[in-house]
Amino acid sequence: MFGCAGPQLSVEERAFFAEHRPWGFILFGRNIVSLEQVTELCADLRESISRPDAPILIDQEGGRVQRFKPPLVPQYPSGAELGALYLANPEAGLRAAWIMSRLHAFDLLPLGITVDCLPVLDIPAPGGHEVIGSRAYGVTPEVVTAMGTAASAGLKAGGMLPVIKHIPGHGRAGADTHHELPRVDVARAELSARDFAPFKALAGEAMAMSAHVVFTDIDPEHPATTSRKVIEEVIRGEIGFDGLLMSDDVSMNALSGDFVARTGAIFAGGCDVILHCNGVPAEMEAVISVTPVLSGEALRRTQAAMEAFKPADDSNETVLRDEFEALMAAS
Structure with missing residues (x-):
């Protein structure tokens, strides 16, 4: 899955997507100028690959991770703000999490955006970097699970799909994976x-x-994204996730080596699809040069996602x- 460089597709991007x-x-955010422009961009992206149902993703969590901002859409609260409401009044917190996701769908689906990369299911711990911080619903599994479940349900009620992340x-990560x-x-x-x-x-x-x-206690050499042991034993095995597993952005500096x-x-680690976000043509060419055609279990999981x-x-x-x-207002 790729990003593009700006608010409109270039001739080169259109040709690249059509080929690959x-x-x-x-x-x-760099792709967003107006609601009308985003609608046209989504249509052009799908037209470039002749797939009118191709998923288009965005990170629209609320708080500091919100690609659409006022005045195009309201400023939504962070996961931590929703979690605070849950601690004060669980019923109100769950309802707010569901409604906020349902409102995201009202905002996004008419534009052609069909997948919102939420909920954040990470649980901050002492020493953890603020890259998660207020994006998290809380600091216990019970709160994060309850709120994440409600947030996912709200998106699906709106005709969209969530991405658990x-x-x-x-x-617990003590560094920002964008940088290290x-x-x-x-x-x-x-x-x-x-x-x-x-x-x-x-x-x-x-x-x-x-x-x-x-x-380090599972695989001291590889991050989860590239670790066959983590993906097979933990994600597919212990956790039991059999859905479509996408990498976080391949251009983040947490990963080493060139893009090939x-x-x-x-x-090799076992992700089904790769995510490249920044729209840099040379990186995209390198990524696509070693990306296999969807087949086997990865193809099955993409088909299952579309059916969802x-x-x-x-x-x-x-x-x-x-x-x-x-x-x-009552929180």
């Missing part, structure tokens, strides 16, 4: 009891995004927005 036919696309857990590779030196038993728990609870979701994090080496390692899309419910947007404002 990525499974899907991802949008960032960052499997098998990013909360974190190593987590915690016993596997403790990780299983705490960090993996929300992912186990939501293992039935259609899609997940990997963590560029080394878990990184891509090869991601597929359901029509949106008949929720009233105005009513839900008013209810959400009231819930957050």
